[in-house]
Amino acid sequence: MSMIERLQPPRGLRVLITAGASGIGAAITRAFLETGAKVLICDIDPAALSAFAEAHPDVMTLKADVSDEKEVDALLDAAAQQLGGLDVLVNNAGIAGPTGAIDEIPLEEIRRTIDVDLMGQFLVLRRAAALLRESDAGVIINISSVAGRLGYALRTPYSAAKWGIVGLTASLAKEMGPDGIRVNAILPGVVRGPRIEGVIRDRAEASGVSYAAMEAQYLANISLRRMVEPEDVAGTALFLCSPAGANISGQAISVCGNVENI
Structure with missing residues:
Protein backbone atom coordinates (compact mmCIF):
# COMPACT_ATOMS: atom_id res chain seq x y z
CA MET A 1 0.00 0.00 0.00
CA SER A 2 1.40 3.39 -1.00
CA MET A 3 1.55 6.27 1.48
CA ILE A 4 -1.21 8.07 -0.44
CA GLU A 5 -3.42 5.00 -0.04
CA ARG A 6 -2.55 4.78 3.66
CA LEU A 7 -3.82 8.33 4.14
CA GLN A 8 -7.28 7.47 2.81
CA PRO A 9 -10.00 5.68 4.81
CA PRO A 10 -11.18 2.38 3.32
CA ARG A 11 -14.20 2.69 1.05
CA GLY A 12 -17.52 1.42 2.32
CA LEU A 13 -17.08 2.31 5.99
CA ARG A 14 -20.33 2.30 7.96
CA VAL A 15 -20.42 5.62 9.77
CA LEU A 16 -22.76 7.20 12.32
CA ILE A 17 -22.39 10.95 12.92
CA THR A 18 -24.44 12.75 15.56
CA ALA A 19 -25.54 16.31 14.78
CA GLY A 20 -24.35 15.73 11.24
CA ALA A 21 -26.56 18.18 9.36
CA SER A 22 -24.81 21.48 10.06
CA GLY A 23 -21.53 23.03 11.14
CA ILE A 24 -18.64 20.70 11.96
CA GLY A 25 -20.94 17.69 11.72
CA ALA A 26 -21.97 18.53 8.17
CA ALA A 27 -18.35 18.97 7.10
CA ILE A 28 -17.46 15.58 8.58
CA THR A 29 -20.48 13.99 6.90
CA ARG A 30 -19.56 15.41 3.49
CA ALA A 31 -15.98 14.21 3.92
CA PHE A 32 -17.00 10.63 4.66
CA LEU A 33 -19.51 10.61 1.81
CA GLU A 34 -16.68 11.63 -0.54
CA THR A 35 -14.73 8.53 0.54
CA GLY A 36 -17.60 6.22 -0.41
CA ALA A 37 -18.76 5.60 3.15
CA LYS A 38 -22.30 4.60 4.11
CA VAL A 39 -23.38 7.40 6.44
CA LEU A 40 -26.27 7.79 8.85
CA ILE A 41 -26.62 11.15 10.56
CA CYS A 42 -28.93 12.39 13.26
CA ASP A 43 -29.79 15.93 14.22
CA ILE A 44 -32.27 17.62 16.51
CA ASP A 45 -33.29 20.03 13.71
CA PRO A 46 -35.59 18.38 11.14
CA ALA A 47 -35.26 21.30 8.72
CA ALA A 48 -31.47 20.98 8.71
CA LEU A 49 -31.76 17.23 8.16
CA SER A 50 -34.15 17.72 5.27
CA ALA A 51 -31.97 20.33 3.61
CA PHE A 52 -28.82 18.26 3.99
CA ALA A 53 -30.50 15.13 2.65
CA GLU A 54 -31.79 17.07 -0.35
CA ALA A 55 -28.26 18.22 -1.15
CA HIS A 56 -26.74 14.79 -0.42
CA PRO A 57 -29.21 12.07 -1.45
CA ASP A 58 -26.85 9.25 -0.40
CA VAL A 59 -26.97 10.15 3.29
CA MET A 60 -29.38 8.45 5.69
CA THR A 61 -31.04 10.65 8.30
CA LEU A 62 -32.96 10.39 11.56
CA LYS A 63 -34.15 13.09 13.94
CA ALA A 64 -32.75 12.43 17.40
CA ASP A 65 -31.82 14.27 20.58
CA VAL A 66 -28.73 12.55 22.02
CA SER A 67 -29.73 13.50 25.57
CA ASP A 68 -32.91 11.40 25.22
CA GLU A 69 -32.24 7.72 25.95
CA LYS A 70 -35.19 6.44 23.94
CA GLU A 71 -34.24 8.49 20.90
CA VAL A 72 -30.64 7.25 21.16
CA ASP A 73 -31.90 3.67 21.31
CA ALA A 74 -33.90 4.29 18.13
CA LEU A 75 -30.84 5.85 16.49
CA LEU A 76 -28.61 2.86 17.17
CA ASP A 77 -31.34 0.46 16.08
CA ALA A 78 -31.47 2.41 12.81
CA ALA A 79 -27.68 2.19 12.48
CA ALA A 80 -27.79 -1.58 12.87
CA GLN A 81 -30.60 -1.93 10.33
CA GLN A 82 -29.76 0.72 7.75
CA LEU A 83 -25.98 0.50 7.84
CA GLY A 84 -25.83 -3.22 8.57
CA GLY A 85 -23.39 -2.60 11.42
CA LEU A 86 -21.02 0.13 12.52
CA ASP A 87 -17.35 0.83 11.83
CA VAL A 88 -17.05 4.49 12.82
CA LEU A 89 -18.89 6.57 15.41
CA VAL A 90 -18.42 10.34 15.41
CA ASN A 91 -19.85 11.72 18.65
CA ASN A 92 -20.30 15.29 17.49
CA ALA A 93 -23.57 16.52 19.01
CA GLY A 94 -23.25 19.40 21.42
CA ILE A 95 -24.56 22.81 22.35
CA ALA A 96 -22.74 26.02 23.22
CA GLY A 97 -24.48 26.36 26.55
CA PRO A 98 -24.88 29.54 28.61
CA THR A 99 -22.46 32.42 29.09
CA GLY A 100 -22.27 34.02 32.52
CA ALA A 101 -20.86 33.93 36.03
CA ILE A 102 -21.21 30.61 37.85
CA ASP A 103 -23.60 32.07 40.42
CA GLU A 104 -25.79 33.66 37.75
CA ILE A 105 -26.30 30.77 35.31
CA PRO A 106 -29.71 29.10 35.76
CA LEU A 107 -29.34 25.53 37.00
CA GLU A 108 -31.48 24.15 34.19
CA GLU A 109 -29.07 25.61 31.61
CA ILE A 110 -26.10 23.96 33.35
CA ARG A 111 -27.90 20.61 33.38
CA ARG A 112 -28.93 20.90 29.74
CA THR A 113 -25.36 21.60 28.66
CA ILE A 114 -23.99 18.61 30.57
CA ILE A 141 -14.11 9.96 17.46
CA ASN A 142 -15.45 12.12 20.27
CA ILE A 143 -15.67 15.81 19.50
CA SER A 144 -14.48 17.83 22.49
CA SER A 145 -13.09 21.37 22.25
CA VAL A 146 -10.02 23.40 23.04
CA ALA A 147 -12.16 24.26 26.07
CA GLY A 148 -11.43 20.66 27.11
CA ARG A 149 -7.79 21.53 27.81
CA LEU A 150 -8.05 25.19 28.85
CA GLY A 151 -10.09 27.00 31.46
CA TYR A 152 -12.88 29.11 29.97
CA ALA A 153 -14.17 31.97 32.11
CA LEU A 154 -17.92 32.61 31.93
CA ARG A 155 -18.37 29.31 30.04
CA THR A 156 -18.00 26.81 32.90
CA PRO A 157 -20.75 24.28 31.96
CA TYR A 158 -19.43 23.94 28.41
CA SER A 159 -15.80 23.68 29.47
CA ALA A 160 -16.57 21.15 32.20
CA ALA A 161 -18.41 18.94 29.72
CA LYS A 162 -15.60 19.16 27.17
CA TRP A 163 -12.96 18.27 29.81
CA GLY A 164 -15.19 15.31 30.68
CA ILE A 165 -15.11 14.12 27.07
CA VAL A 166 -11.30 14.04 27.14
CA GLY A 167 -11.36 11.87 30.27
CA LEU A 168 -14.04 9.66 28.75
CA THR A 169 -11.92 9.22 25.61
CA ALA A 170 -8.72 8.30 27.44
CA SER A 171 -10.55 5.81 29.65
CA LEU A 172 -12.53 4.22 26.84
CA ALA A 173 -9.40 3.80 24.71
CA LYS A 174 -7.96 1.62 27.47
CA GLU A 175 -11.22 -0.27 27.90
CA MET A 176 -11.88 -0.98 24.23
CA GLY A 177 -8.32 -1.23 22.91
CA PRO A 178 -8.19 -5.01 23.48
CA ASP A 179 -11.23 -5.26 21.16
CA GLY A 180 -9.25 -3.50 18.43
CA ILE A 181 -11.28 -0.30 18.78
CA ARG A 182 -9.44 3.01 18.65
CA VAL A 183 -10.85 5.96 20.57
CA ASN A 184 -9.70 9.55 20.11
CA ALA A 185 -10.99 13.05 20.79
CA ILE A 186 -10.71 15.99 18.44
CA LEU A 187 -10.51 19.38 20.15
CA PRO A 188 -11.56 22.09 17.67
CA GLY A 189 -10.58 25.66 18.42
CA VAL A 190 -12.46 28.74 17.29
CA VAL A 191 -14.37 27.29 14.36
CA ARG A 192 -15.84 29.71 11.84
CA GLY A 193 -19.64 29.62 11.77
CA PRO A 194 -22.88 30.74 13.42
CA ARG A 195 -22.16 29.02 16.75
CA ILE A 196 -18.94 30.90 17.52
CA GLU A 197 -20.57 34.12 16.36
CA GLY A 198 -23.24 33.60 19.01
CA VAL A 199 -20.64 32.77 21.66
CA ILE A 200 -18.59 35.86 20.85
CA ARG A 201 -21.71 38.04 20.91
CA ASP A 202 -22.83 36.68 24.31
CA ARG A 203 -19.36 36.93 25.84
CA ALA A 204 -18.94 40.47 24.53
CA GLU A 205 -22.23 41.42 26.16
CA ALA A 206 -21.27 39.73 29.45
CA SER A 207 -17.89 41.49 29.41
CA GLY A 208 -19.26 44.89 28.41
CA VAL A 209 -17.26 45.22 25.19
CA SER A 210 -18.13 45.33 21.48
CA TYR A 211 -18.43 42.26 19.28
CA ALA A 212 -15.44 43.43 17.22
CA ALA A 213 -13.30 43.83 20.33
CA MET A 214 -14.21 40.38 21.62
CA GLU A 215 -13.58 38.77 18.23
CA ALA A 216 -10.15 40.46 18.12
CA GLN A 217 -9.44 39.11 21.60
CA TYR A 218 -10.26 35.57 20.48
CA LEU A 219 -8.01 35.85 17.42
CA ALA A 220 -5.16 37.36 19.45
CA ASN A 221 -5.14 34.20 21.60
CA ILE A 222 -4.51 32.00 18.54
CA SER A 223 -0.90 31.69 17.37
CA LEU A 224 -1.96 31.50 13.72
CA ARG A 225 -4.34 34.46 14.20
CA ARG A 226 -7.15 32.81 12.25
CA MET A 227 -10.25 30.71 12.85
CA VAL A 228 -10.45 27.02 12.09
CA GLU A 229 -12.59 25.90 9.17
CA PRO A 230 -15.04 23.00 9.71
CA GLU A 231 -13.22 21.11 6.92
CA ASP A 232 -10.03 21.17 9.02
CA VAL A 233 -11.79 19.10 11.67
CA ALA A 234 -13.27 16.80 9.02
CA GLY A 235 -9.83 16.12 7.55
CA THR A 236 -8.53 15.07 10.97
CA ALA A 237 -11.49 12.70 11.39
CA LEU A 238 -10.71 11.05 8.05
CA PHE A 239 -7.03 10.69 8.99
CA LEU A 240 -7.97 8.94 12.24
CA CYS A 241 -9.99 6.39 10.25
CA SER A 242 -7.24 5.76 7.69
CA PRO A 243 -4.51 3.10 7.82
CA ALA A 244 -2.08 5.92 8.63
CA GLY A 245 -3.94 6.43 11.91
CA ALA A 246 -4.01 2.74 12.84
CA ASN A 247 -1.87 3.19 15.96
CA ILE A 248 -3.38 6.42 17.25
CA SER A 249 -5.67 5.88 20.23
CA GLY A 250 -6.42 7.56 23.52
CA GLN A 251 -5.37 10.96 22.22
CA ALA A 252 -6.85 14.44 22.53
CA ILE A 253 -5.91 16.10 19.24
CA SER A 254 -6.28 19.87 19.04
CA VAL A 255 -7.23 21.39 15.69
CA CYS A 256 -7.06 25.00 16.77
CA GLY A 257 -4.19 26.97 15.25
CA ASN A 258 -2.55 26.74 18.70
CA VAL A 259 -5.02 28.45 20.98
CA GLU A 260 -3.14 29.70 24.04
CA ASN A 261 -6.04 31.12 26.02
CA ILE A 262 -9.81 31.48 25.70
Whole structure:
Protein backbone atom coordinates (compact mmCIF):
# COMPACT_ATOMS: atom_id res chain seq x y z
CA MET A 1 0.00 0.00 0.00
CA SER A 2 1.40 3.39 -1.00
CA MET A 3 1.55 6.27 1.48
CA ILE A 4 -1.21 8.07 -0.44
CA GLU A 5 -3.42 5.00 -0.04
CA ARG A 6 -2.55 4.78 3.66
CA LEU A 7 -3.82 8.33 4.14
CA GLN A 8 -7.28 7.47 2.81
CA PRO A 9 -10.00 5.68 4.81
CA PRO A 10 -11.18 2.38 3.32
CA ARG A 11 -14.20 2.69 1.05
CA GLY A 12 -17.52 1.42 2.32
CA LEU A 13 -17.08 2.31 5.99
CA ARG A 14 -20.33 2.30 7.96
CA VAL A 15 -20.42 5.62 9.77
CA LEU A 16 -22.76 7.20 12.32
CA ILE A 17 -22.39 10.95 12.92
CA THR A 18 -24.44 12.75 15.56
CA ALA A 19 -25.54 16.31 14.78
CA GLY A 20 -24.35 15.73 11.24
CA ALA A 21 -26.56 18.18 9.36
CA SER A 22 -24.81 21.48 10.06
CA GLY A 23 -21.53 23.03 11.14
CA ILE A 24 -18.64 20.70 11.96
CA GLY A 25 -20.94 17.69 11.72
CA ALA A 26 -21.97 18.53 8.17
CA ALA A 27 -18.35 18.97 7.10
CA ILE A 28 -17.46 15.58 8.58
CA THR A 29 -20.48 13.99 6.90
CA ARG A 30 -19.56 15.41 3.49
CA ALA A 31 -15.98 14.21 3.92
CA PHE A 32 -17.00 10.63 4.66
CA LEU A 33 -19.51 10.61 1.81
CA GLU A 34 -16.68 11.63 -0.54
CA THR A 35 -14.73 8.53 0.54
CA GLY A 36 -17.60 6.22 -0.41
CA ALA A 37 -18.76 5.60 3.15
CA LYS A 38 -22.30 4.60 4.11
CA VAL A 39 -23.38 7.40 6.44
CA LEU A 40 -26.27 7.79 8.85
CA ILE A 41 -26.62 11.15 10.56
CA CYS A 42 -28.93 12.39 13.26
CA ASP A 43 -29.79 15.93 14.22
CA ILE A 44 -32.27 17.62 16.51
CA ASP A 45 -33.29 20.03 13.71
CA PRO A 46 -35.59 18.38 11.14
CA ALA A 47 -35.26 21.30 8.72
CA ALA A 48 -31.47 20.98 8.71
CA LEU A 49 -31.76 17.23 8.16
CA SER A 50 -34.15 17.72 5.27
CA ALA A 51 -31.97 20.33 3.61
CA PHE A 52 -28.82 18.26 3.99
CA ALA A 53 -30.50 15.13 2.65
CA GLU A 54 -31.79 17.07 -0.35
CA ALA A 55 -28.26 18.22 -1.15
CA HIS A 56 -26.74 14.79 -0.42
CA PRO A 57 -29.21 12.07 -1.45
CA ASP A 58 -26.85 9.25 -0.40
CA VAL A 59 -26.97 10.15 3.29
CA MET A 60 -29.38 8.45 5.69
CA THR A 61 -31.04 10.65 8.30
CA LEU A 62 -32.96 10.39 11.56
CA LYS A 63 -34.15 13.09 13.94
CA ALA A 64 -32.75 12.43 17.40
CA ASP A 65 -31.82 14.27 20.58
CA VAL A 66 -28.73 12.55 22.02
CA SER A 67 -29.73 13.50 25.57
CA ASP A 68 -32.91 11.40 25.22
CA GLU A 69 -32.24 7.72 25.95
CA LYS A 70 -35.19 6.44 23.94
CA GLU A 71 -34.24 8.49 20.90
CA VAL A 72 -30.64 7.25 21.16
CA ASP A 73 -31.90 3.67 21.31
CA ALA A 74 -33.90 4.29 18.13
CA LEU A 75 -30.84 5.85 16.49
CA LEU A 76 -28.61 2.86 17.17
CA ASP A 77 -31.34 0.46 16.08
CA ALA A 78 -31.47 2.41 12.81
CA ALA A 79 -27.68 2.19 12.48
CA ALA A 80 -27.79 -1.58 12.87
CA GLN A 81 -30.60 -1.93 10.33
CA GLN A 82 -29.76 0.72 7.75
CA LEU A 83 -25.98 0.50 7.84
CA GLY A 84 -25.83 -3.22 8.57
CA GLY A 85 -23.39 -2.60 11.42
CA LEU A 86 -21.02 0.13 12.52
CA ASP A 87 -17.35 0.83 11.83
CA VAL A 88 -17.05 4.49 12.82
CA LEU A 89 -18.89 6.57 15.41
CA VAL A 90 -18.42 10.34 15.41
CA ASN A 91 -19.85 11.72 18.65
CA ASN A 92 -20.30 15.29 17.49
CA ALA A 93 -23.57 16.52 19.01
CA GLY A 94 -23.25 19.40 21.42
CA ILE A 95 -24.56 22.81 22.35
CA ALA A 96 -22.74 26.02 23.22
CA GLY A 97 -24.48 26.36 26.55
CA PRO A 98 -24.88 29.54 28.61
CA THR A 99 -22.46 32.42 29.09
CA GLY A 100 -22.27 34.02 32.52
CA ALA A 101 -20.86 33.93 36.03
CA ILE A 102 -21.21 30.61 37.85
CA ASP A 103 -23.60 32.07 40.42
CA GLU A 104 -25.79 33.66 37.75
CA ILE A 105 -26.30 30.77 35.31
CA PRO A 106 -29.71 29.10 35.76
CA LEU A 107 -29.34 25.53 37.00
CA GLU A 108 -31.48 24.15 34.19
CA GLU A 109 -29.07 25.61 31.61
CA ILE A 110 -26.10 23.96 33.35
CA ARG A 111 -27.90 20.61 33.38
CA ARG A 112 -28.93 20.90 29.74
CA THR A 113 -25.36 21.60 28.66
CA ILE A 114 -23.99 18.61 30.57
CA ASP A 115 -26.86 16.39 29.39
CA VAL A 116 -26.25 17.12 25.70
CA ASP A 117 -22.48 17.63 25.57
CA LEU A 118 -21.31 14.88 27.91
CA MET A 119 -24.17 12.58 28.89
CA GLY A 120 -25.25 12.44 25.24
CA GLN A 121 -21.91 10.90 24.34
CA PHE A 122 -22.28 8.28 27.09
CA LEU A 123 -25.77 7.35 25.87
CA VAL A 124 -24.60 6.86 22.28
CA LEU A 125 -21.43 4.99 23.28
CA ARG A 126 -23.17 2.51 25.54
CA ARG A 127 -25.40 1.43 22.67
CA ALA A 128 -22.74 1.66 19.94
CA ALA A 129 -20.14 -0.43 21.77
CA ALA A 130 -21.57 -3.82 20.81
CA LEU A 131 -21.87 -2.85 17.14
CA LEU A 132 -18.31 -1.52 17.06
CA ARG A 133 -16.95 -4.72 18.60
CA GLU A 134 -18.34 -6.60 15.60
CA SER A 135 -16.35 -4.38 13.21
CA ASP A 136 -12.95 -5.44 11.91
CA ALA A 137 -11.54 -2.02 12.81
CA GLY A 138 -13.85 0.06 14.95
CA VAL A 139 -13.13 3.76 15.43
CA ILE A 140 -14.66 6.23 17.87
CA ILE A 141 -14.11 9.96 17.46
CA ASN A 142 -15.45 12.12 20.27
CA ILE A 143 -15.67 15.81 19.50
CA SER A 144 -14.48 17.83 22.49
CA SER A 145 -13.09 21.37 22.25
CA VAL A 146 -10.02 23.40 23.04
CA ALA A 147 -12.16 24.26 26.07
CA GLY A 148 -11.43 20.66 27.11
CA ARG A 149 -7.79 21.53 27.81
CA LEU A 150 -8.05 25.19 28.85
CA GLY A 151 -10.09 27.00 31.46
CA TYR A 152 -12.88 29.11 29.97
CA ALA A 153 -14.17 31.97 32.11
CA LEU A 154 -17.92 32.61 31.93
CA ARG A 155 -18.37 29.31 30.04
CA THR A 156 -18.00 26.81 32.90
CA PRO A 157 -20.75 24.28 31.96
CA TYR A 158 -19.43 23.94 28.41
CA SER A 159 -15.80 23.68 29.47
CA ALA A 160 -16.57 21.15 32.20
CA ALA A 161 -18.41 18.94 29.72
CA LYS A 162 -15.60 19.16 27.17
CA TRP A 163 -12.96 18.27 29.81
CA GLY A 164 -15.19 15.31 30.68
CA ILE A 165 -15.11 14.12 27.07
CA VAL A 166 -11.30 14.04 27.14
CA GLY A 167 -11.36 11.87 30.27
CA LEU A 168 -14.04 9.66 28.75
CA THR A 169 -11.92 9.22 25.61
CA ALA A 170 -8.72 8.30 27.44
CA SER A 171 -10.55 5.81 29.65
CA LEU A 172 -12.53 4.22 26.84
CA ALA A 173 -9.40 3.80 24.71
CA LYS A 174 -7.96 1.62 27.47
CA GLU A 175 -11.22 -0.27 27.90
CA MET A 176 -11.88 -0.98 24.23
CA GLY A 177 -8.32 -1.23 22.91
CA PRO A 178 -8.19 -5.01 23.48
CA ASP A 179 -11.23 -5.26 21.16
CA GLY A 180 -9.25 -3.50 18.43
CA ILE A 181 -11.28 -0.30 18.78
CA ARG A 182 -9.44 3.01 18.65
CA VAL A 183 -10.85 5.96 20.57
CA ASN A 184 -9.70 9.55 20.11
CA ALA A 185 -10.99 13.05 20.79
CA ILE A 186 -10.71 15.99 18.44
CA LEU A 187 -10.51 19.38 20.15
CA PRO A 188 -11.56 22.09 17.67
CA GLY A 189 -10.58 25.66 18.42
CA VAL A 190 -12.46 28.74 17.29
CA VAL A 191 -14.37 27.29 14.36
CA ARG A 192 -15.84 29.71 11.84
CA GLY A 193 -19.64 29.62 11.77
CA PRO A 194 -22.88 30.74 13.42
CA ARG A 195 -22.16 29.02 16.75
CA ILE A 196 -18.94 30.90 17.52
CA GLU A 197 -20.57 34.12 16.36
CA GLY A 198 -23.24 33.60 19.01
CA VAL A 199 -20.64 32.77 21.66
CA ILE A 200 -18.59 35.86 20.85
CA ARG A 201 -21.71 38.04 20.91
CA ASP A 202 -22.83 36.68 24.31
CA ARG A 203 -19.36 36.93 25.84
CA ALA A 204 -18.94 40.47 24.53
CA GLU A 205 -22.23 41.42 26.16
CA ALA A 206 -21.27 39.73 29.45
CA SER A 207 -17.89 41.49 29.41
CA GLY A 208 -19.26 44.89 28.41
CA VAL A 209 -17.26 45.22 25.19
CA SER A 210 -18.13 45.33 21.48
CA TYR A 211 -18.43 42.26 19.28
CA ALA A 212 -15.44 43.43 17.22
CA ALA A 213 -13.30 43.83 20.33
CA MET A 214 -14.21 40.38 21.62
CA GLU A 215 -13.58 38.77 18.23
CA ALA A 216 -10.15 40.46 18.12
CA GLN A 217 -9.44 39.11 21.60
CA TYR A 218 -10.26 35.57 20.48
CA LEU A 219 -8.01 35.85 17.42
CA ALA A 220 -5.16 37.36 19.45
CA ASN A 221 -5.14 34.20 21.60
CA ILE A 222 -4.51 32.00 18.54
CA SER A 223 -0.90 31.69 17.37
CA LEU A 224 -1.96 31.50 13.72
CA ARG A 225 -4.34 34.46 14.20
CA ARG A 226 -7.15 32.81 12.25
CA MET A 227 -10.25 30.71 12.85
CA VAL A 228 -10.45 27.02 12.09
CA GLU A 229 -12.59 25.90 9.17
CA PRO A 230 -15.04 23.00 9.71
CA GLU A 231 -13.22 21.11 6.92
CA ASP A 232 -10.03 21.17 9.02
CA VAL A 233 -11.79 19.10 11.67
CA ALA A 234 -13.27 16.80 9.02
CA GLY A 235 -9.83 16.12 7.55
CA THR A 236 -8.53 15.07 10.97
CA ALA A 237 -11.49 12.70 11.39
CA LEU A 238 -10.71 11.05 8.05
CA PHE A 239 -7.03 10.69 8.99
CA LEU A 240 -7.97 8.94 12.24
CA CYS A 241 -9.99 6.39 10.25
CA SER A 242 -7.24 5.76 7.69
CA PRO A 243 -4.51 3.10 7.82
CA ALA A 244 -2.08 5.92 8.63
CA GLY A 245 -3.94 6.43 11.91
CA ALA A 246 -4.01 2.74 12.84
CA ASN A 247 -1.87 3.19 15.96
CA ILE A 248 -3.38 6.42 17.25
CA SER A 249 -5.67 5.88 20.23
CA GLY A 250 -6.42 7.56 23.52
CA GLN A 251 -5.37 10.96 22.22
CA ALA A 252 -6.85 14.44 22.53
CA ILE A 253 -5.91 16.10 19.24
CA SER A 254 -6.28 19.87 19.04
CA VAL A 255 -7.23 21.39 15.69
CA CYS A 256 -7.06 25.00 16.77
CA GLY A 257 -4.19 26.97 15.25
CA ASN A 258 -2.55 26.74 18.70
CA VAL A 259 -5.02 28.45 20.98
CA GLU A 260 -3.14 29.70 24.04
CA ASN A 261 -6.04 31.12 26.02
CA ILE A 262 -9.81 31.48 25.70
